[in-house]
Amino acid sequence: MKLISANWKMNMTPSQTKEYLYNFLPLVEDVKDREILLCVPFTSLCIASEMLKDKHVKFGAQNVHYEPKGAFTGEISVSMLKDLGVSYVIVGHSERRWLFGESDEIINKKLIACLGSGIRPILCVGERQDEREAGLTFKVIETQVKLALSSLEDYTDMIDIAYEPIWAIGSGNPATPEDAQKVHRFIKELLESLNKNYKGTTRILYGGSVNTHNASEFMKMPDIDGLLVGGASLDPEAFSQIVKSF
Numbered sequence: 001m002k003l004i005s006a007n008w009k010m011n012m013t014p015s016q017t018k019e020y021l022y023n024f025l026p027l028v029e030d031v032k033d034r035e036i037l038l039c040v041p042f043t044s045l046c047i048a049s050e051m052l053k054d055k056h057v058k059f060g061a062q063n064v065h066y067e068p069k070g071a072f073t074g075e076i077s078v079s080m081l082k083d084l085g086v087s088y089v090i091v092g093h094s095e096r097r098w099l100f101g102e103s104d105e106i107i108n109k110k111l112i113a114c115l116g117s118g119i120r121p122i123l124c125v126g127e128r129q130d131e132r133e134a135g136l137t138f139k140v141i142e143t144q145v146k147l148a149l150s151s152l153e154d155y156t157d158m159i160d161i162a163y164e165p166i167w168a169i170g171s172g173n174p175a176t177p178e179d180a181q182k183v184h185r186f187i188k189e190l191l192e193s194l195n196k197n198y199k200g201t202t203r204i205l206y207g208g209s210v211n212t213h214n215a216s217e218f219m220k221m222p223d224i225d226g227l228l229v230g231g232a233s234l235d236p237e238a239f240s241q242i243v244k245s246f
């Protein structure tokens with residue numbers, strides 16, 4: 001099933017989350033042929049858990065720590081998320097990589113922690129502008145995917161991947177659907193080569209300046225299995241239009 005996910009980043013208080021959900025849920029009430037996911041801040045997980053109980057809209061987190069528990073002040077473990085009914089977590093978003101110094105090794109540990117838990121990780125990969133201009137897009141993606149999945153090659157069916165070119169995030173300058181398609185195809189072929197028993201259940205989402213006008217163009221591409229939407233997901237009306245755009 002296609003997956004359309006919101007990434008609210010550091011936006012929305014718990015009260016605003018409540019209001020959003022009151023507005024959003026009726027707009028997507030009948031949309032059951034695709035998965036709808038809201039990746040909310042940690043502080044909104046409780047209210048999302050309460051309001052989305054028995055609903056078809058799922059909620060997820062934007063980050064997780066790889067240790068199960070202990071002296072890691074300010075961090076949140078997989079079991080804490082699991083206890084709230086979280087079904088997905090974004091791992092390795094470019095803002096975590098570049099603003100908070102998350103390495104491929106840390107991302108790999110986070111994926112390992114998730115896979116044991118039943119929480120499905122959405123691994124984010126994407127190249128910088130200078131890497132794109134240097135013709136390194138495929139090399140960068142290959143390296144990020146391989147390092148993130150190191151020792152997890154047999155479990156590739158248990159994760160989804162978001163291709164988010166960094167220059168397209170929050171810039172109003174998305175990749176063309178055709179360029180994104182090429183990278184998505186490349187990632188699928190890479191997964192096939194890494195895992196001989198790969199069943200093909202990993203969804204490859206596109207993210208980067210998706211909006212109500214361009215969402216349907218991305219979703220027409222054969223290897224774009226969903227979307228990860230930042231800014232445009234903060235408005236329930238706009239996000240519902242994106243969800244229903246294909």
Ligand code: PEP
Pocket residue numbers: 007164168169170171207208209210228229230231232
């Ligand atoms: C994101 O941060 O995951 C994202 C895709 O942001 P935006 O849609 O705002 O470009």
